[in-house]
Amino acid sequence: MLALTDVGCGYGAVPVLDGVSLAVTAGELVAVVGPNGAGKTTLARVIGGLLPARRGQVRVDGRDPATTPRRELARTLAYLPQRYELAFPFTALEIVLMGRYAHRAGPGLERAPDLAAAEAAMTRCDVAPLADRRFDTLSGGERRRVLVAQALCQGARLLLLDEPTAGLDPAHAIAVMAALAAERDRGAAAVVVTHDLDLAARAADRVVVLERGRVVADAPPAEAFAAPAVARAFGCALCVGELPGGGRYLVAR
């Protein structure tokens, strides 16, 4: 579903990613973590086809995302950017329905399947009651959940979400990750870029740790966070434990 081979890129003369290789198959939920400035968002932009790789190869469902027509790419890949600044007062439902853009050409209005997909996505992200509220009047956490609903509404087989749980309270952050796990269980692949290491340890099948544009760990959570290189990257030791009733947690020390 997603394959990166020795990818390097940057902004101007500043290199950001250096020899990143990564593979994500259908039915996997992968968390990308790393300290500030490690290149996580740049990696997401490269996968999303918004920043061309200077070297190496990026493939989304076998095609280069930088050269695939955007409408075709959006049917395969739903990308939620880290920043989302809206210029005009659309409602939450209108924002979610924008996720259906790629499913139909032309200037027409949404049809029943589009509305059904939006309603289902909003219910899963617990934002259905906010449908008629203006997006700019929502709290930061509510906005983020609406945007996750937009990505789910897109119906793509690869979800790439940059900080989907930023600003969310714990219950909603867990609910969003549960929604992504449900997508994984349905056969989709999900890549989540996050600063929330506990959530990554709790929900991801695999954790990819970036430091200064390089992958320093790519393994299941307990193994990845136990790697000495990861402790060096974050500047502290990270321990993943098992909860009595099942599930994982992470503490830093």
Place this chain on the structure above:
Amino acid sequence: MIASFLGARARLTPARLSVVLLACAAGCVLITLLSPLVGAGLPGQGLEVMSPAAIWGDDLDATIYWQVRLPRALAALLCGAALAGAGCAFQAVLRNPLAEPFTLGVSSGASLAAVLAIRLGAGTYLGGAGVGAAAVAGAVGAVVLVWRLARVGDALPPATLILAGVTVSMFCSAASLAVQYTSSFADVSRMLRWMMGGLEWTTYASVLRAAPAIALGALVLLASGRALNAMAAGPEAAASVGVDAGRTQTLAFAAASLLVGASIAVAGPVGFVGLIVPHALRALVGPDHRVLVPASMLCGAALVVACDTLARMLGQWPVGIITALGGGPFFLLLLVRGKRHADLWRS
């Protein structure tokens, strides 16, 4: 019930779209047909209102209605639609509710070309069409220059574009003043008259010359409604849902420039319409460009017809003065409300 169906926050349904556009279209047609009935009479007679029955006769009133005032109303209709549609497009792709044709140097470019044409005698040899054609060339030249100055790779950052627009606008205004300063009194008078914007010499021929360009620009914008909606969150967010952001920007910018150029060719620079109409309509019908663009074009058309009617009633004032006098206070009202609400598009 009605408010929830038609209001800015109601989801756009076929029924809502139809009701809003039919209401706007009906108002637009009505004002266009009725406005020629009103106007200044013969010198010393003051304001004159024709009977609607007079238009079907074969007397002087019918001639005034069909041959003098109706083409002028149709020209006002086209100009209003073009300017409001262009305003919608510029605001959508620049994600800036203050963007409009005249913020981007289009008007100043057209004015510079027009004063140069008048200075070089184009008006004398080719008539109003020569000055109009020069104005279109100036508008297009300014747009191309601003476009090239502002473009960064494949992107068109709004801040860079506005900065380039303001710079080109200031340069063109200064150059226009230099041309005027070195021109004869008669030429300066003609230049000032053109820059005020007016429709008093409009004929069916000038309407027919502008109509295809305006229709083409309108069609492009009407077909881009969904993409323009997605652009409200920026090119990257739009691309993430499947919009080719660069192509959408280019098409919208080209269509808007075509609309502005055609309008300037007919009426000269008419300000504020592209700014205030999309603003007002966004608060009334919502920000969805599938309804905002056509509703703005219809209401912009009705507004300029109404302003031109008032201009005729006042004794052949240039319509640009009326739109500026009305638009200035409206814009200040927006600013005051914007300060209270911390941005400019809250209703």
